[in-house]
Amino acid sequence: MLYGATGVTPADRFRRHTLDLEICAMSDYLGTQLRILLASDLTDRAVLAFDRAVQLAISQQAHLTILHAIRDDLIKDVGEIVYGAAHEALQNQVADARARGATDADMKVVLAAHYDAAIIAESRQDRAHLIVLGSHRERPLRDAVLGATMERVLRFGDRSILVVKTSPTGSYSDILVAVDFSVPARDALEFAIRLFPRGRFHVLNACPNVLGDTASEWFVSPETVARKHEAQLEVIVQAVAHHMRQELSGADFTLTPVVDHGHPAEAAKRQIARIRPDLVVVGTHGHTGWRHATVGSVAESFLAWMPCDVLAVRQMHAEGGGRLSTLT
Structure with a gap:
Protein backbone atom coordinates (compact mmCIF):
# COMPACT_ATOMS: atom_id res chain seq x y z
CA MET A 1 0.00 0.00 0.00
CA LEU A 2 1.12 3.57 -0.76
CA TYR A 3 0.35 6.21 1.85
CA GLY A 4 1.01 9.45 -0.05
CA ALA A 5 -2.65 9.94 -1.02
CA THR A 6 -3.60 10.86 2.56
CA GLY A 7 -0.68 13.24 3.01
CA VAL A 8 0.34 11.43 6.22
CA THR A 9 2.85 8.63 5.83
CA PRO A 10 3.59 5.89 8.39
CA ALA A 11 6.95 7.58 8.85
CA ASP A 12 5.18 10.84 9.81
CA ARG A 13 3.03 9.04 12.38
CA PHE A 14 6.08 7.17 13.60
CA ARG A 15 8.13 10.37 13.99
CA ARG A 16 5.40 12.12 15.99
CA HIS A 17 4.97 9.05 18.21
CA THR A 18 8.71 8.80 18.80
CA LEU A 19 8.85 12.41 19.99
CA ASP A 20 5.91 11.94 22.35
CA LEU A 21 7.66 9.99 25.07
CA GLU A 22 4.63 9.95 27.35
CA ILE A 23 2.67 7.78 24.91
CA CYS A 24 4.65 4.59 24.77
CA ALA A 25 3.83 0.93 25.31
CA MET A 26 7.09 0.53 27.24
CA SER A 27 6.27 3.27 29.77
CA ASP A 28 5.74 0.80 32.60
CA TYR A 29 9.40 -0.17 32.50
CA LEU A 30 11.24 3.03 33.40
CA GLY A 31 13.26 2.76 36.58
CA THR A 32 12.30 -0.83 37.32
CA THR A 166 20.79 -22.32 20.00
CA SER A 167 23.59 -22.63 22.54
CA PRO A 168 24.54 -19.22 23.98
CA THR A 169 28.11 -18.22 23.13
CA GLY A 170 27.82 -14.61 24.24
CA SER A 171 25.47 -11.69 23.87
CA TYR A 172 23.47 -11.50 20.65
CA SER A 173 25.45 -9.58 18.06
CA ASP A 174 23.74 -9.81 14.65
CA ILE A 175 20.03 -9.17 15.16
CA LEU A 176 17.33 -9.08 12.49
CA VAL A 177 14.30 -6.97 13.40
CA ALA A 178 11.15 -7.20 11.27
CA VAL A 179 9.21 -3.93 11.07
CA ASP A 180 6.02 -2.94 9.27
CA PHE A 181 5.80 0.82 10.00
CA SER A 182 3.52 0.18 12.98
CA VAL A 183 4.10 1.51 16.49
CA PRO A 184 4.35 -2.04 17.92
CA ALA A 185 7.17 -2.73 15.45
CA ARG A 186 8.96 0.38 16.73
CA ASP A 187 8.42 -0.82 20.29
CA ALA A 188 9.93 -4.20 19.42
CA LEU A 189 13.01 -2.56 17.94
CA GLU A 190 13.50 -0.27 20.95
CA PHE A 191 12.92 -3.17 23.37
CA ALA A 192 15.65 -5.15 21.62
CA ILE A 193 18.07 -2.22 21.65
CA ARG A 194 17.56 -1.79 25.38
CA LEU A 195 18.33 -5.45 25.94
CA PHE A 196 21.30 -5.56 23.57
CA PRO A 197 22.71 -2.00 23.33
CA ARG A 198 25.84 -3.17 21.51
CA GLY A 199 24.09 -5.21 18.85
CA ARG A 200 24.27 -4.91 15.09
CA PHE A 201 20.62 -4.51 14.10
CA HIS A 202 19.37 -5.23 10.59
CA VAL A 203 15.96 -3.56 10.32
CA LEU A 204 13.88 -5.40 7.72
CA ASN A 205 10.76 -4.19 5.96
CA ALA A 206 8.97 -6.33 3.39
CA CYS A 207 7.77 -4.34 0.41
CA PRO A 208 4.60 -6.02 -0.95
CA ASN A 209 4.42 -7.19 -4.55
CA VAL A 210 0.79 -6.07 -4.87
CA LEU A 211 -1.19 -3.19 -6.29
CA GLY A 212 -2.12 -0.24 -4.12
CA ASP A 213 -5.50 0.25 -2.49
CA THR A 214 -6.64 3.12 -4.72
CA ALA A 215 -6.90 3.47 -8.50
CA SER A 216 -4.26 6.20 -8.51
CA GLU A 217 -1.78 3.74 -7.05
CA TRP A 218 -2.32 1.02 -9.65
CA PHE A 219 -0.03 2.79 -12.11
CA VAL A 220 2.88 3.24 -9.69
CA SER A 221 5.90 1.18 -10.69
CA PRO A 222 7.39 -1.44 -8.33
CA GLU A 223 10.58 0.64 -8.30
CA THR A 224 8.65 3.67 -7.02
CA VAL A 225 7.02 1.54 -4.32
CA ALA A 226 10.41 0.19 -3.28
CA ARG A 227 11.94 3.67 -3.12
CA LYS A 228 9.04 4.87 -0.97
CA HIS A 229 9.51 1.98 1.44
CA GLU A 230 13.25 2.61 1.58
CA ALA A 231 12.70 6.29 2.37
CA GLN A 232 10.13 5.54 5.07
CA LEU A 233 12.35 2.89 6.62
CA GLU A 234 15.30 5.28 6.63
CA VAL A 235 13.24 7.87 8.53
CA ILE A 236 12.25 5.25 11.09
CA VAL A 237 15.79 3.97 11.55
CA GLN A 238 17.17 7.49 12.00
CA ALA A 239 14.43 8.42 14.49
CA VAL A 240 14.98 5.30 16.58
CA ALA A 241 18.77 5.69 16.50
CA HIS A 242 18.53 9.30 17.68
CA HIS A 243 16.01 8.54 20.40
CA MET A 244 17.82 5.46 21.76
CA ARG A 245 21.24 7.11 21.82
CA GLN A 246 19.75 9.88 23.91
CA GLU A 247 18.16 7.38 26.27
CA LEU A 248 21.01 4.85 26.51
CA SER A 249 24.28 6.44 27.51
CA GLY A 250 27.21 4.42 26.28
CA ALA A 251 25.18 2.39 23.78
CA ASP A 252 27.18 1.18 20.80
CA PHE A 253 24.56 -0.31 18.50
CA THR A 254 24.22 0.02 14.74
CA LEU A 255 21.01 0.06 12.69
CA THR A 256 21.06 -1.00 9.05
CA PRO A 257 17.83 -0.67 7.04
CA VAL A 258 16.99 -3.59 4.75
CA VAL A 259 14.12 -3.66 2.25
CA ASP A 260 13.05 -6.98 0.71
CA HIS A 261 10.05 -7.85 -1.42
CA GLY A 262 7.05 -10.13 -1.15
CA HIS A 263 5.40 -11.84 1.81
CA PRO A 264 7.02 -10.94 5.15
CA ALA A 265 7.74 -14.56 6.09
CA GLU A 266 9.46 -15.22 2.76
CA ALA A 267 11.42 -11.99 3.04
CA ALA A 268 12.53 -12.99 6.52
CA LYS A 269 13.69 -16.39 5.29
CA ARG A 270 15.82 -14.82 2.59
CA GLN A 271 17.39 -12.32 4.96
CA ILE A 272 18.02 -14.95 7.63
CA ALA A 273 19.87 -17.02 5.03
CA ARG A 274 21.87 -13.96 3.97
CA ILE A 275 22.62 -12.36 7.34
CA ARG A 276 22.66 -15.49 9.53
CA PRO A 277 21.52 -13.56 12.63
CA ASP A 278 21.83 -14.78 16.20
CA LEU A 279 18.37 -13.45 16.96
CA VAL A 280 15.21 -12.45 15.10
CA VAL A 281 12.92 -9.85 16.69
CA VAL A 282 9.26 -9.35 15.81
CA GLY A 283 6.46 -7.25 17.27
CA THR A 284 3.21 -9.15 17.69
CA HIS A 285 0.48 -6.50 17.68
CA GLY A 286 1.03 -5.06 14.24
CA HIS A 287 -1.88 -4.95 11.82
CA THR A 288 -0.13 -6.26 8.74
CA GLY A 289 1.80 -9.29 7.59
CA TRP A 290 4.18 -9.62 10.53
CA ARG A 291 1.37 -10.24 12.98
CA HIS A 292 -0.12 -13.01 10.88
CA ALA A 293 3.27 -14.53 10.19
CA THR A 294 4.03 -14.53 13.90
CA VAL A 295 0.83 -15.69 15.58
CA GLY A 296 -1.66 -16.43 12.82
CA SER A 297 -0.84 -20.07 12.14
CA VAL A 298 -0.61 -22.78 14.75
CA ALA A 299 0.57 -25.69 12.58
CA GLU A 300 3.33 -23.75 10.84
CA SER A 301 4.48 -21.07 13.25
CA PHE A 302 6.71 -18.19 12.33
CA LEU A 303 8.46 -18.96 15.61
CA ALA A 304 8.87 -22.65 14.89
CA TRP A 305 10.63 -22.63 11.53
CA MET A 306 13.28 -20.05 12.36
CA PRO A 307 16.71 -21.65 12.82
CA CYS A 308 17.85 -19.03 15.34
CA ASP A 309 16.52 -17.62 18.61
CA VAL A 310 13.38 -15.48 18.38
CA LEU A 311 12.28 -12.54 20.52
CA ALA A 312 8.55 -11.84 20.13
CA VAL A 313 7.75 -8.50 21.75
CA ARG A 314 4.29 -7.90 23.14
CA GLN A 315 2.94 -4.50 24.05
CA MET A 316 2.20 -4.26 27.74
CA HIS A 317 -0.24 -2.07 29.64
CA ALA A 318 1.04 0.10 32.42
CA GLU A 319 1.24 -1.59 35.82
CA GLY A 320 2.31 1.36 37.91
CA GLY A 321 5.97 1.34 36.99
CA GLY A 322 7.80 3.12 34.24
CA ARG A 323 9.79 2.66 31.13
CA LEU A 324 12.71 0.24 31.05
CA SER A 325 15.78 2.15 32.15
CA THR A 326 19.22 1.96 30.60
CA LEU A 327 20.47 -1.60 30.21
CA THR A 328 24.19 -2.06 29.79
Whole structure:
Protein backbone atom coordinates (compact mmCIF):
# COMPACT_ATOMS: atom_id res chain seq x y z
CA MET A 1 0.00 0.00 0.00
CA LEU A 2 1.12 3.57 -0.76
CA TYR A 3 0.35 6.21 1.85
CA GLY A 4 1.01 9.45 -0.05
CA ALA A 5 -2.65 9.94 -1.02
CA THR A 6 -3.60 10.86 2.56
CA GLY A 7 -0.68 13.24 3.01
CA VAL A 8 0.34 11.43 6.22
CA THR A 9 2.85 8.63 5.83
CA PRO A 10 3.59 5.89 8.39
CA ALA A 11 6.95 7.58 8.85
CA ASP A 12 5.18 10.84 9.81
CA ARG A 13 3.03 9.04 12.38
CA PHE A 14 6.08 7.17 13.60
CA ARG A 15 8.13 10.37 13.99
CA ARG A 16 5.40 12.12 15.99
CA HIS A 17 4.97 9.05 18.21
CA THR A 18 8.71 8.80 18.80
CA LEU A 19 8.85 12.41 19.99
CA ASP A 20 5.91 11.94 22.35
CA LEU A 21 7.66 9.99 25.07
CA GLU A 22 4.63 9.95 27.35
CA ILE A 23 2.67 7.78 24.91
CA CYS A 24 4.65 4.59 24.77
CA ALA A 25 3.83 0.93 25.31
CA MET A 26 7.09 0.53 27.24
CA SER A 27 6.27 3.27 29.77
CA ASP A 28 5.74 0.80 32.60
CA TYR A 29 9.40 -0.17 32.50
CA LEU A 30 11.24 3.03 33.40
CA GLY A 31 13.26 2.76 36.58
CA THR A 32 12.30 -0.83 37.32
CA GLN A 33 14.50 -3.89 37.53
CA LEU A 34 14.12 -6.20 34.55
CA ARG A 35 12.25 -9.34 35.60
CA ILE A 36 12.78 -12.58 33.67
CA LEU A 37 10.65 -15.70 33.97
CA LEU A 38 12.31 -18.88 32.72
CA ALA A 39 9.68 -21.54 32.05
CA SER A 40 11.55 -24.85 32.16
CA ASP A 41 10.26 -28.34 31.44
CA LEU A 42 13.54 -29.74 32.85
CA THR A 43 14.42 -31.50 29.58
CA ASP A 44 17.68 -31.29 27.67
CA ARG A 45 16.10 -28.64 25.43
CA ALA A 46 15.54 -26.42 28.46
CA VAL A 47 19.27 -26.31 29.26
CA LEU A 48 19.89 -23.86 26.41
CA ALA A 49 17.10 -21.62 27.67
CA PHE A 50 18.51 -21.79 31.19
CA ASP A 51 21.97 -20.76 30.02
CA ARG A 52 20.57 -17.83 28.02
CA ALA A 53 18.28 -16.68 30.84
CA VAL A 54 21.17 -16.72 33.32
CA GLN A 55 23.36 -14.81 30.88
CA LEU A 56 20.65 -12.16 30.45
CA ALA A 57 20.06 -11.94 34.19
CA ILE A 58 23.77 -11.33 34.76
CA SER A 59 24.25 -8.77 32.00
CA GLN A 60 21.06 -6.87 32.87
CA GLN A 61 21.29 -7.31 36.65
CA ALA A 62 17.80 -8.75 36.39
CA HIS A 63 15.60 -10.74 38.69
CA LEU A 64 15.28 -14.35 37.48
CA THR A 65 12.51 -16.75 38.42
CA ILE A 66 12.75 -20.36 37.24
CA LEU A 67 9.32 -21.94 36.85
CA HIS A 68 8.31 -25.55 36.38
CA ALA A 69 4.70 -26.70 36.02
CA ILE A 70 3.52 -30.19 36.93
CA ARG A 71 0.27 -31.72 35.79
CA ASP A 72 -2.35 -31.47 38.50
CA ASP A 73 -4.06 -34.75 37.60
CA LEU A 74 -1.27 -37.12 38.67
CA ILE A 75 -2.14 -39.67 41.32
CA LYS A 76 -0.99 -38.64 44.77
CA ASP A 77 2.08 -40.86 45.15
CA VAL A 78 3.35 -40.10 41.67
CA GLY A 79 2.63 -36.41 42.06
CA GLU A 80 4.63 -36.22 45.28
CA ILE A 81 7.60 -37.95 43.68
CA VAL A 82 7.52 -35.70 40.60
CA TYR A 83 7.06 -32.57 42.70
CA GLY A 84 9.97 -33.47 44.98
CA ALA A 85 12.29 -34.24 42.07
CA ALA A 86 11.33 -31.04 40.25
CA HIS A 87 11.78 -28.95 43.39
CA GLU A 88 15.25 -30.36 43.94
CA ALA A 89 16.21 -29.85 40.28
CA LEU A 90 15.11 -26.22 40.37
CA GLN A 91 16.93 -25.61 43.65
CA ASN A 92 20.09 -26.88 41.97
CA GLN A 93 19.50 -24.58 39.01
CA VAL A 94 19.01 -21.57 41.28
CA ALA A 95 22.26 -22.41 43.07
CA ASP A 96 23.99 -22.74 39.69
CA ALA A 97 22.58 -19.41 38.49
CA ARG A 98 23.69 -17.62 41.65
CA ALA A 99 27.15 -19.17 41.44
CA ARG A 100 27.50 -17.82 37.88
CA GLY A 101 26.56 -14.32 38.99
CA ALA A 102 22.76 -14.15 38.71
CA THR A 103 22.45 -13.42 42.40
CA ASP A 104 18.78 -12.37 42.32
CA ALA A 105 17.33 -15.75 41.36
CA ASP A 106 14.55 -17.88 42.78
CA MET A 107 12.33 -20.76 41.72
CA LYS A 108 8.76 -21.99 41.81
CA VAL A 109 7.01 -25.29 41.16
CA VAL A 110 3.28 -25.14 40.43
CA LEU A 111 0.49 -27.60 39.69
CA ALA A 112 -1.51 -26.84 36.58
CA ALA A 113 -3.95 -28.37 34.12
CA HIS A 114 -2.31 -26.55 31.22
CA TYR A 115 1.32 -25.53 31.00
CA ASP A 116 0.66 -22.41 28.94
CA ALA A 117 -1.99 -21.18 31.40
CA ALA A 118 0.44 -21.67 34.28
CA ILE A 119 3.19 -19.74 32.50
CA ILE A 120 0.86 -16.87 31.68
CA ALA A 121 -0.53 -16.71 35.21
CA GLU A 122 2.91 -16.78 36.83
CA SER A 123 4.29 -14.16 34.43
CA ARG A 124 1.54 -11.81 35.56
CA GLN A 125 1.90 -12.62 39.23
CA ASP A 126 5.67 -12.20 39.05
CA ARG A 127 5.25 -9.04 36.92
CA ALA A 128 7.77 -10.46 34.48
CA HIS A 129 8.86 -8.36 31.53
CA LEU A 130 10.25 -11.30 29.58
CA ILE A 131 9.45 -15.01 29.41
CA VAL A 132 12.25 -17.32 28.28
CA LEU A 133 11.31 -20.66 26.74
CA GLY A 134 13.22 -23.51 25.15
CA SER A 135 12.34 -24.82 21.71
CA HIS A 136 9.50 -27.32 21.91
CA ARG A 137 9.65 -30.93 20.76
CA GLU A 138 8.01 -31.43 17.40
CA ARG A 139 4.69 -33.28 17.70
CA PRO A 140 2.85 -32.44 14.47
CA LEU A 141 -0.57 -33.92 15.26
CA ARG A 142 -0.80 -32.54 18.79
CA ASP A 143 0.57 -29.14 17.82
CA ALA A 144 -1.82 -28.87 14.87
CA VAL A 145 -4.74 -29.28 17.26
CA LEU A 146 -3.55 -27.43 20.35
CA GLY A 147 -0.59 -25.39 19.21
CA ALA A 148 2.84 -25.47 20.82
CA THR A 149 3.15 -24.07 24.32
CA MET A 150 5.21 -21.12 23.13
CA GLU A 151 2.59 -20.22 20.53
CA ARG A 152 -0.24 -20.38 23.05
CA VAL A 153 1.70 -18.30 25.56
CA LEU A 154 2.30 -15.70 22.87
CA ARG A 155 -1.25 -15.78 21.60
CA PHE A 156 -3.02 -15.61 24.95
CA GLY A 157 -0.40 -14.00 27.18
CA ASP A 158 0.68 -10.38 27.46
CA ARG A 159 4.44 -10.66 27.95
CA SER A 160 7.34 -10.69 25.54
CA ILE A 161 8.84 -14.10 24.83
CA LEU A 162 12.36 -15.18 24.01
CA VAL A 163 12.46 -18.64 22.39
CA VAL A 164 15.94 -20.13 22.70
CA LYS A 165 17.01 -22.65 20.07
CA THR A 166 20.79 -22.32 20.00
CA SER A 167 23.59 -22.63 22.54
CA PRO A 168 24.54 -19.22 23.98
CA THR A 169 28.11 -18.22 23.13
CA GLY A 170 27.82 -14.61 24.24
CA SER A 171 25.47 -11.69 23.87
CA TYR A 172 23.47 -11.50 20.65
CA SER A 173 25.45 -9.58 18.06
CA ASP A 174 23.74 -9.81 14.65
CA ILE A 175 20.03 -9.17 15.16
CA LEU A 176 17.33 -9.08 12.49
CA VAL A 177 14.30 -6.97 13.40
CA ALA A 178 11.15 -7.20 11.27
CA VAL A 179 9.21 -3.93 11.07
CA ASP A 180 6.02 -2.94 9.27
CA PHE A 181 5.80 0.82 10.00
CA SER A 182 3.52 0.18 12.98
CA VAL A 183 4.10 1.51 16.49
CA PRO A 184 4.35 -2.04 17.92
CA ALA A 185 7.17 -2.73 15.45
CA ARG A 186 8.96 0.38 16.73
CA ASP A 187 8.42 -0.82 20.29
CA ALA A 188 9.93 -4.20 19.42
CA LEU A 189 13.01 -2.56 17.94
CA GLU A 190 13.50 -0.27 20.95
CA PHE A 191 12.92 -3.17 23.37
CA ALA A 192 15.65 -5.15 21.62
CA ILE A 193 18.07 -2.22 21.65
CA ARG A 194 17.56 -1.79 25.38
CA LEU A 195 18.33 -5.45 25.94
CA PHE A 196 21.30 -5.56 23.57
CA PRO A 197 22.71 -2.00 23.33
CA ARG A 198 25.84 -3.17 21.51
CA GLY A 199 24.09 -5.21 18.85
CA ARG A 200 24.27 -4.91 15.09
CA PHE A 201 20.62 -4.51 14.10
CA HIS A 202 19.37 -5.23 10.59
CA VAL A 203 15.96 -3.56 10.32
CA LEU A 204 13.88 -5.40 7.72
CA ASN A 205 10.76 -4.19 5.96
CA ALA A 206 8.97 -6.33 3.39
CA CYS A 207 7.77 -4.34 0.41
CA PRO A 208 4.60 -6.02 -0.95
CA ASN A 209 4.42 -7.19 -4.55
CA VAL A 210 0.79 -6.07 -4.87
CA LEU A 211 -1.19 -3.19 -6.29
CA GLY A 212 -2.12 -0.24 -4.12
CA ASP A 213 -5.50 0.25 -2.49
CA THR A 214 -6.64 3.12 -4.72
CA ALA A 215 -6.90 3.47 -8.50
CA SER A 216 -4.26 6.20 -8.51
CA GLU A 217 -1.78 3.74 -7.05
CA TRP A 218 -2.32 1.02 -9.65
CA PHE A 219 -0.03 2.79 -12.11
CA VAL A 220 2.88 3.24 -9.69
CA SER A 221 5.90 1.18 -10.69
CA PRO A 222 7.39 -1.44 -8.33
CA GLU A 223 10.58 0.64 -8.30
CA THR A 224 8.65 3.67 -7.02
CA VAL A 225 7.02 1.54 -4.32
CA ALA A 226 10.41 0.19 -3.28
CA ARG A 227 11.94 3.67 -3.12
CA LYS A 228 9.04 4.87 -0.97
CA HIS A 229 9.51 1.98 1.44
CA GLU A 230 13.25 2.61 1.58
CA ALA A 231 12.70 6.29 2.37
CA GLN A 232 10.13 5.54 5.07
CA LEU A 233 12.35 2.89 6.62
CA GLU A 234 15.30 5.28 6.63
CA VAL A 235 13.24 7.87 8.53
CA ILE A 236 12.25 5.25 11.09
CA VAL A 237 15.79 3.97 11.55
CA GLN A 238 17.17 7.49 12.00
CA ALA A 239 14.43 8.42 14.49
CA VAL A 240 14.98 5.30 16.58
CA ALA A 241 18.77 5.69 16.50
CA HIS A 242 18.53 9.30 17.68
CA HIS A 243 16.01 8.54 20.40
CA MET A 244 17.82 5.46 21.76
CA ARG A 245 21.24 7.11 21.82
CA GLN A 246 19.75 9.88 23.91
CA GLU A 247 18.16 7.38 26.27
CA LEU A 248 21.01 4.85 26.51
CA SER A 249 24.28 6.44 27.51
CA GLY A 250 27.21 4.42 26.28
CA ALA A 251 25.18 2.39 23.78
CA ASP A 252 27.18 1.18 20.80
CA PHE A 253 24.56 -0.31 18.50
CA THR A 254 24.22 0.02 14.74
CA LEU A 255 21.01 0.06 12.69
CA THR A 256 21.06 -1.00 9.05
CA PRO A 257 17.83 -0.67 7.04
CA VAL A 258 16.99 -3.59 4.75
CA VAL A 259 14.12 -3.66 2.25
CA ASP A 260 13.05 -6.98 0.71
CA HIS A 261 10.05 -7.85 -1.42
CA GLY A 262 7.05 -10.13 -1.15
CA HIS A 263 5.40 -11.84 1.81
CA PRO A 264 7.02 -10.94 5.15
CA ALA A 265 7.74 -14.56 6.09
CA GLU A 266 9.46 -15.22 2.76
CA ALA A 267 11.42 -11.99 3.04
CA ALA A 268 12.53 -12.99 6.52
CA LYS A 269 13.69 -16.39 5.29
CA ARG A 270 15.82 -14.82 2.59
CA GLN A 271 17.39 -12.32 4.96
CA ILE A 272 18.02 -14.95 7.63
CA ALA A 273 19.87 -17.02 5.03
CA ARG A 274 21.87 -13.96 3.97
CA ILE A 275 22.62 -12.36 7.34
CA ARG A 276 22.66 -15.49 9.53
CA PRO A 277 21.52 -13.56 12.63
CA ASP A 278 21.83 -14.78 16.20
CA LEU A 279 18.37 -13.45 16.96
CA VAL A 280 15.21 -12.45 15.10
CA VAL A 281 12.92 -9.85 16.69
CA VAL A 282 9.26 -9.35 15.81
CA GLY A 283 6.46 -7.25 17.27
CA THR A 284 3.21 -9.15 17.69
CA HIS A 285 0.48 -6.50 17.68
CA GLY A 286 1.03 -5.06 14.24
CA HIS A 287 -1.88 -4.95 11.82
CA THR A 288 -0.13 -6.26 8.74
CA GLY A 289 1.80 -9.29 7.59
CA TRP A 290 4.18 -9.62 10.53
CA ARG A 291 1.37 -10.24 12.98
CA HIS A 292 -0.12 -13.01 10.88
CA ALA A 293 3.27 -14.53 10.19
CA THR A 294 4.03 -14.53 13.90
CA VAL A 295 0.83 -15.69 15.58
CA GLY A 296 -1.66 -16.43 12.82
CA SER A 297 -0.84 -20.07 12.14
CA VAL A 298 -0.61 -22.78 14.75
CA ALA A 299 0.57 -25.69 12.58
CA GLU A 300 3.33 -23.75 10.84
CA SER A 301 4.48 -21.07 13.25
CA PHE A 302 6.71 -18.19 12.33
CA LEU A 303 8.46 -18.96 15.61
CA ALA A 304 8.87 -22.65 14.89
CA TRP A 305 10.63 -22.63 11.53
CA MET A 306 13.28 -20.05 12.36
CA PRO A 307 16.71 -21.65 12.82
CA CYS A 308 17.85 -19.03 15.34
CA ASP A 309 16.52 -17.62 18.61
CA VAL A 310 13.38 -15.48 18.38
CA LEU A 311 12.28 -12.54 20.52
CA ALA A 312 8.55 -11.84 20.13
CA VAL A 313 7.75 -8.50 21.75
CA ARG A 314 4.29 -7.90 23.14
CA GLN A 315 2.94 -4.50 24.05
CA MET A 316 2.20 -4.26 27.74
CA HIS A 317 -0.24 -2.07 29.64
CA ALA A 318 1.04 0.10 32.42
CA GLU A 319 1.24 -1.59 35.82
CA GLY A 320 2.31 1.36 37.91
CA GLY A 321 5.97 1.34 36.99
CA GLY A 322 7.80 3.12 34.24
CA ARG A 323 9.79 2.66 31.13
CA LEU A 324 12.71 0.24 31.05
CA SER A 325 15.78 2.15 32.15
CA THR A 326 19.22 1.96 30.60
CA LEU A 327 20.47 -1.60 30.21
CA THR A 328 24.19 -2.06 29.79
